[in-house]
Amino acid sequence: MTALRAFEAAARLGGFARAADELCVTPGAVAQQVKALEEWCGAALFERRAQGVVLSWVGVRVLPGLTGAFDALGAAVGELRQAALPGRLHVAALPAVAQLWLSPRLPAIRAALPDLEISVSALEQPPNMAREPFDMTVFYGDGAGLGIARDVIFPVCAPQLAGQLETVEDLAAVPCLSDAVWAQDWPIWLAEAGAEVQVSGPVYSLYALAVEEALHGAGVLIGHGALVSRHLDSGALVAPFGTRAELPRWLEIGVRDGALSPPLRALSRLLAGKSSL
Amino acid sequence: MTALRAFEAAARLGGFARAADELCVTPGAVAQQVKALEEWCGAALFERRAQGVVLSWVGVRVLPGLTGAFDALGAAVGELRQAALPGRLHVAALPAVAQLWLSPRLPAIRAALPDLEISVSALEQPPNMAREPFDMTVFYGDGAGLGIARDVIFPVCAPQLAGQLETVEDLAAVPCLSDAVWAQDWPIWLAEAGAEVQVSGPVYSLYALAVEEALHGAGVLIGHGALVSRHLDSGALVAPFGTRAELPRWLEIGVRDGALSPPLRALSRLLAGKSSL
DNA sequence: GAATACCCCCAGTAATTCTATGCCTGTATA
DNA sequence: TATACAGGCATAGAATTACTGGGGGTATTC
Numbered sequence: 001m002t003a004l005r006a007f008e009a010a011a012r013l014g015g016f017a018r019a020a021d022e023l024c025v026t027p028g029a030v031a032q033q034v035k036a037l038e039e040w041c042g043a044a045l046f047e048r049r050a051q052g053v054v055l056s057w058v059g060v061r062v063l064p065g066l067t068g069a070f071d072a073l074g075a076a077v078g079e080l081r082q083a084a085l086p087g088r089l090h091v092a093a094l095p096a097v098a099q100l101w102l103s104p105r106l107p108a109i110r111a112a113l114p115d116l117e118i119s120v121s122a123l124e125q126p127p128n129m130a131r132e133p134f135d136m137t138v139f140y141g142d143g144a145g146l147g148i149a150r151d152v153i154f155p156v157c158a159p160q161l162a163g164q165l166e167t168v169e170d171l172a173a174v175p176c177l178s179d180a181v182w183a184q185d186w187p188i189w190l191a192e193a194g195a196e197v198q199v200s201g202p203v204y205s206l207y208a209l210a211v212e213e214a215l216h217g218a219g220v221l222i223g224h225g226a227l228v229s230r231h232l233d234s235g236a237l238v239a240p241f242g243t244r245a246e247l248p249r250w251l252e253i254g255v256r257d258g259a260l261s262p263p264l265r266a267l268s269r270l271l272a273g274k275s276s277l
Numbered sequence: 278m279t280a281l282r283a284f285e286a287a288a289r290l291g292g293f294a295r296a297a298d299e300l301c302v303t304p305g306a307v308a309q310q311v312k313a314l315e316e317w318c319g320a321a322l323f324e325r326r327a328q329g330v331v332l333s334w335v336g337v338r339v340l341p342g343l344t345g346a347f348d349a350l351g352a353a354v355g356e357l358r359q360a361a362l363p364g365r366l367h368v369a370a371l372p373a374v375a376q377l378w379l380s381p382r383l384p385a386i387r388a389a390l391p392d393l394e395i396s397v398s399a400l401e402q403p404p405n406m407a408r409e410p411f412d413m414t415v416f417y418g419d420g421a422g423l424g425i426a427r428d429v430i431f432p433v434c435a436p437q438l439a440g441q442l443e444t445v446e447d448l449a450a451v452p453c454l455s456d457a458v459w460a461q462d463w464p465i466w467l468a469e470a471g472a473e474v475q476v477s478g479p480v481y482s483l484y485a486l487a488v489e490e491a492l493h494g495a496g497v498l499i500g501h502g503a504l505v506s507r508h509l510d511s512g513a514l515v516a517p518f519g520t521r522a523e524l525p526r527w528l529e530i531g532v533r534d535g536a537l538s539p540p541l542r543a544l545s546r547l548l549a550g551k552s553s554l
Numbered sequence: 555g556a557a558t559a560c561c562c563c564c565a566g567t568a569a570t571t572c573t574a575t576g577c578c579t580g581t582a583t584a
Numbered sequence: 585t586a587t588a589c590a591g592g593c594a595t596a597g598a599a600t601t602a603c604t605g606g607g608g609g610t611a612t613t614c
Contacts (some may be wrong), residue, residue, distance in 0.1 A: 001278060002571070004350070017591065026572070028573070042365070048581085049580085050578095051581065053592075066357070069347060070350070072345060076343040088580095109570080201330060303604060304560085305562085309602080327559095327609090328612065329559085
């Protein structure tokens with residue numbers, strides 16, 4: 001059973017490490033389960049190569065059925081959760097999105113939809129909606145989902161720091177904050193701005209933390225439109241330069257395939273409709 | 278996961294005890310799993326009544342999807358086993374059938390189909406083919422499957438004992454062997470024979486054991502046609518009376534729904550074709 | 555009014571699964 | 585050519601999970 005899950009994930013994702021990631025276990029655990037399954041059925045499911053594993057013929061043959069079965073199981077579990085407590089919604093979002101975009105909107109949404117109980121989980125990677133018990137996701141994606149806003153980046157900083165920034169080249173003289181997983185943001189924007197200057201500064205593992213530091217005047221942050229607009233509106237942050245770089249990705253809402261339940265439809269409408277905030 | 282299995286079985290079979298039976302665990306284990314699932318999803322899946330449990334509205338709603346998902350999983354596992362080792366067949370049969378009917382036929386079948394590796398498991402109850410990894414079952418059923426022979430019962434005994442049996446009433450004077458799960462055999466046959474006589478004798482939990490005892494002259498056994506015909510042919514047992522009671526059930530072969538693999542087709546043809554033996 | 559057939563609860567135990575570690579192999583980098 | 589690195593293997597011990605076995609309760613059945 002567990003072995004089937006491990007095999008399905010490894011086969012679908014093409015590696016034990018990735019499967020381990022999805023299943024939230026160590027690669028060793030996946031390897032063990034796959035090996036147990038191979039012993040049970042008496043045939044090799046993968047060919048082991050130095051650079052990873054590739055599906056054997058038997059594996060190729062059984063993967064579609066297995067994937068379909070697990071998807072059906074995931075759908076049944078989702079149906080169970082919804083039938084049990086129709087007003088409960090569970091949203092998964094990138095930590096930065098959850099804290100900087102979703103969280104400020106929740107009070108108004110909870111007031112508008114008082115019968116809903118909305119839970120939020122912060123995840124680094126978008127979950128597999130067909131398997132995990134989430135009702136909605138808010139992540140940056142390639143535009144396949146329900147788009148909220150294009151991701152645009154531009155430097156932002158506390159107002160008192162903006163006086164030091166006359167030209168783009170002045171950035172070399174101040175700390176330039178950035179996020180670890182979005183390490184390319186500064187180079188991309190600098191290229192867009194046509195600047196040759198090298199910038200440097202502290203790197204944060206949590207974007208919200210970098211925003212916090214920028215609010216306190218710790219440096220210039222490379223801001224993401226949707227995540228800093230609130231502070232731009234309030235004046236707590238300002239954008240010292242006019243140049244904006246558009247990234248090829250959108251902040252978007254994802255829902256399970258199939259019929260949207262009324263509460264889910266109401267929530268997604270509220271979230272998508274307020275994109276201009 | 279385990280909880281989903283437990284719930285599905287309990288809901289489908291209408292009781293924790295029956296589910297426990299199918300899953301080969303104690304009823305307490307099923308109750309625990311179902312309770313855990315109810316706590317996880319936050320709604321009652323069953324209504325507890327004194328005479329058992331009945332599905333709640335939520336339970337009714339999610340059962341079909343869950344059953345379908347588990348069936349799909351079972352089918353995928355079956356596909357895996359077959360793809361891994363196409364020549365391996367696993368037959369489930371009633372212990373008596375396995376020992377007295379199937380086992381004598383296997384040598385000839387193995388000779389005819391040398392590429393097949395045929396395993397046999399003795400089970401008291403027919404397994405759920407959609408879930409358990411069996412390729413074929415041989416049980417007594419109501420005629421829905423591939424019938425082999427109608428179940429007929431009649432007394433049989435060792436030849437030296439037959440001399441003591443002039444009339445049906447003489448049965449009261451000799452030990453009348455019977456099987457624990459087929460306790461009604463003697464009353465049914467006696468009613469068919471129109472006799473008022475009361476018979477008694479040792480009861481066996483294993484029909485094959487009762488046959489063995491009858492061969493040794495320990496008493497008169499209520500014989501099942503398919504299970505004693507071999508000994509009647511060899512003369513090791515004789516039927517002292519002409520009356521035969523036909524039971525409303527047939528010895529029959531069951532296979533998974535869908536396409537029969539060539540090895541399975543060959544095996545079922547051999548087994549069904551040799552029913553006259 | 556016993557016997558039966560269910561299910562509930564709890565504590566201890568048994569089984570499974572996971573982590574942690576060191577090792578190996580082939581690829582990519584310097 | 586040397587060196588890091590990514591991915592998988594193997595084992596033992598640890599943690600989690602699931603199961604058993606006991607006692608108890610409540611309706612139906614004969």
